[in-house]
Amino acid sequence: MLLRHELGEVLRERRQQQGRTLRDVAAAGSVSLGYLSEVERGVKEASSELLGAICEALEVPMSVVLDDVTRRVAHVESLSAPVSLPVGDRGAVVSASAA
Template sequence: MVLLRREIGDVLRDARQRQGRTLREVSSAARVSLGYLSEVERGQKEASSELLSSICGALDVPMSIVLREVTERVALSEGTDLQPLSVPDTVPVDLADGMASGGLVGAGVP
C-alpha cells in the first residue's frame, strides 16, 4: 500500500539533498523543529498544507512541483498511466434546461 506521507517525505528529502542542505538549515528556514521535519521526511508524520507550504518555501520549490512528483511516484507504484482527466465538453441536459428557464435545476437556485 502506498502511503502518501511517505512519498511526500521522500520527495522533500530528495529536494533538500539535491540542494546539499542539512535538515537543520531547512528546519530553521521553514520555522519547524528539526525533529518534526525529520519525521516528515521519513514519512512518520503527516505534513499539514501549511507545514508543507513552509517547507517548500524554505526549499524554494513550488508546492505544485512537489505534489506533481508525488503524484508521478504514486501513479508509478500503482501501475497507472497518468492521463489528463477527461472533462466533458457538454452541459448535462437537466442543467441546460434549468439555465434556459432562468434558474439552476437541483442547485437550490430559483
C-alpha cells in the same frame, strides 16, 4: 503505499539535491527539526501549512512537490495494476492484483 511516505521521499530528495541539511531547512522554514525529520521519514503527516513552509524553505513551489509525489504514486500504482488470470476448467478469467 502511504502518501506521507512518498511526500517525505520527495522532500528529502529535494533537500539533498540542494546539498542542505535538515537543520538548515528546518530553520529556514521555522519548522521543528524533529518534526521535519519525521515528515521526511514518512512518520508524520504534513499539514498544508507545514508543507507550504517546507516548500518555501526549499524554494520549490508546492505544485512542483505535489507533481513529484503524483508521479511517484502513479508509478507505484502501475506496479500493482490488476492482471487477468485464467481459472478453472472453462477458461474463466478473474482479476488479481500483481502486487
